[in-house]
Amino acid sequence: MRQKAHELLSSGAVGAVLAWEKGELPYDTSPAVFRDAEALDKMVYNGFCGSNLSKYLIEQGKQDEKVLVFLKPCDTYSLNQLLSENRVAREKLHIIGIGCKGKLDVEKLRTQGIKGITGIEENETLKIQTLYGDHELPREDVLLEKCLSCKGKDHKVYDELIGEDLSADTEQGDKYAKVAELEGQTPAERFAFWRGELSKCIRCNACRNTCPSCTCLKCVFDNAHSGVAAKVNATEFEENMFHIIRAFHVAGRCSDCGECSRVCPQGIPIHLLNRKFIKDISGFYGEFQAGETAELNSPLLCYDLEDAEPNIISKREGDN
Amino acid sequence: MQVKDQNFKPLVVSFCCNWCSYAGADLAGSSRLEYPAEVKIIRIPCSCRVDPLFVLRAFQRGADGVIINGCHPGDCHYTSGNYFTRRRMTLLFSMLDYLGIERERTRLEWVSAAEGARFAKVMNEFVGKLHEMGANKRLGDIRCKE
Ligand code: SF4
Ligand code: SF4
Ligand code: SF4
Ligand code: FES
Numbered sequence: 001m002r003q004k005a006h007e008l009l010s011s012g013a014v015g016a017v018l019a020w021e022k023g024e025l026p027y028d029t030s031p032a033v034f035r036d037a038e039a040l041d042k043m044v045y046n047g048f049c050g051s052n053l054s055k056y057l058i059e060q061g062k063q064d065e066k067v068l069v070f071l072k073p074c075d076t077y078s079l080n081q082l083l084s085e086n087r088v089a090r091e092k093l094h095i096i097g098i099g100c101k102g103k104l105d106v107e108k109l110r111t112q113g114i115k116g117i118t119g120i121e122e123n124e125t126l127k128i129q130t131l132y133g134d135h136e137l138p139r140e141d142v143l144l145e146k147c148l149s150c151k152g153k154d155h156k157v158y159d160e161l162i163g164e165d166l167s168a169d170t171e172q173g174d175k176y177a178k179v180a181e182l183e184g185q186t187p188a189e190r191f192a193f194w195r196g197e198l199s200k201c202i203r204c205n206a207c208r209n210t211c212p213s214c215t216c217l218k219c220v221f222d223n224a225h226s227g228v229a230a231k232v233n234a235t236e237f238e239e240n241m242f243h244i245i246r247a248f249h250v251a252g253r254c255s256d257c258g259e260c261s262r263v264c265p266q267g268i269p270i271h272l273l274n275r276k277f278i279k280d281i282s283g284f285y286g287e288f289q290a291g292e293t294a295e296l297n298s299p300l301l302c303y304d305l306e307d308a309e310p311n312i313i314s315k316r317e318g319d320n
Numbered sequence: 321m322q323v324k325d326q327n328f329k330p331l332v333v334s335f336c337c338n339w340c341s342y343a344g345a346d347l348a349g350s351s352r353l354e355y356p357a358e359v360k361i362i363r364i365p366c367s368c369r370v371d372p373l374f375v376l377r378a379f380q381r382g383a384d385g386v387i388i389n390g391c392h393p394g395d396c397h398y399t400s401g402n403y404f405t406r407r408r409m410t411l412l413f414s415m416l417d418y419l420g421i422e423r424e425r426t427r428l429e430w431v432s433a434a435e436g437a438r439f440a441k442v443m444n445e446f447v448g449k450l451h452e453m454g455a456n457k458r459l460g461d462i463r464c465k466e
């Protein structure tokens with residue numbers, strides 16, 4: 001990867017490279033733009049490169065130059081969504097599809113009591129060196145939530161693919177399992193569940209900022225006249241409202257990339273809200289996956305004369 | 321068990337599209353049909369003008385139920401607005417249900433300009449249901465309570 005980036009950057013074929021940069025610690029990586037071939041030494045690609053680079057292309061695309069970007073299979077769905085909404089110009093991109101074996105969640109390592117990490121060897125079993133001794137554990141135990149329901153190994157949009165093994169070979173879990181579990185509960189139980197989760201929200205807006213579908217130049221949550229721009233949620237109502245509206249705005253556009261939950265510092269499973277919309281949309285209006293193609297085809301931008309009436313919701317079985 | 325307050329009068333926000341339902345409501349009034357005075361009508365250009373945020377804000381400000389009324393499918397003054405409303409509101413209502421908000425507090429109805437009687441009937445039914453359910457506690461804003 002580095003070699004390829006070096007080649008394209010020094011030949012002037014691209015003006016910038018968007019990739020991941022090494023941080024202080026072995027599990028520390030962050031998205032970075034490289035403009036200088038020398039600086040590419042700092043580029044990394046490892047199990048902690050879970051972050052989705054597509055959204056950064058909106059900012060990068062404003063420059064008058066071509067950008068080289070590395071995308072994992074799941075990231076290409078987000079990019080397609082951006083392309084379909086004309087947020088990024090395809091001709092300014094050189095996309096290299098890279099393989100992925102499922103990304104790791106450092107929080108899951110921590111909950112297993114693994115702290116003070118000084119080094120990691122990545123294979124099917126992870127060998128982790130820490131200040132307090134070595135650990136070995138299977139990779140699938142500490143995968144990111146989003147990788148547990150991986151969308152598969154195909155890159156949906158790319159100019160070239162590199163790497164010998166491109167398969168994202170994580171097990172395909174049932175992504176609706178938790179949503180279905182909640183649906184099976186009584187409304188009072190669901191209410192209690194969501195109160196417990198949403199009341200943790202500190203309104204840092206990270207979920208919105210990271211979301212590759214949240215790309216409005218002027219977000220309703222920044223508009224002081226909207227009445228919903230309060231920085232910190234003052235009441236339970238505002239917690240609910242923020243989450244309903246955020247999820248609603250990306251309904252039909254959310255590719256289920258899982259970034260929102262990954263970045264939430266409070267560990268709120270916000271993707272369960274988006275998945276509920278995805279499940280409903282697929283159930284009511286036909287199977288749908290945002291970002292499958294670069295065409296604008298959101299189910300909320302079209303209709304069918306035979307669509308169900310909303311009152312089927314109030315007629316659902318069970319108590320309130 | 322919840323003790324029912326006999327004097328409880330559910331506050332209802334009823335969004336009515338200008339072209340059909342608002343005229344329908346008007347007809348209900350001029351025909352002297354009765355429906356509860358706690359139904360507050362807000363006129364909108366088309367049912368698809370209702371942003372999910374409007375519905376939430378109505379609940380925030382103390383509504384016990386929110387009902388959206390539009391032209392019958394096929395009759396929208398702007399041809400297709402109500403078809404979009406139908407999809408959006410289906411998803412919104414389902415999401416509220418998912419969050420544990422009582423699913424009978426939200427509703428969408430098609431009421432034409434000639435259906436004054438139907439307007440009154442729908443409102444009476446909706447208010448009756450809310451009366452049984454009691455006040456909205458799950459989606460209100462404590463700052464907006466008197
Ligand atoms: S990232 Fe988490 S804490 Fe921050 S605003 Fe979103 S849900 Fe709230
Ligand atoms: S809402 Fe979450 S899962 Fe959906 S596209 Fe945005 S960040 Fe990804
Ligand atoms: S929350 Fe809504 S308004 Fe804000 S950026 Fe996302 S889609 Fe746009
Ligand atoms: S004008 Fe009545 S629903 Fe569109």
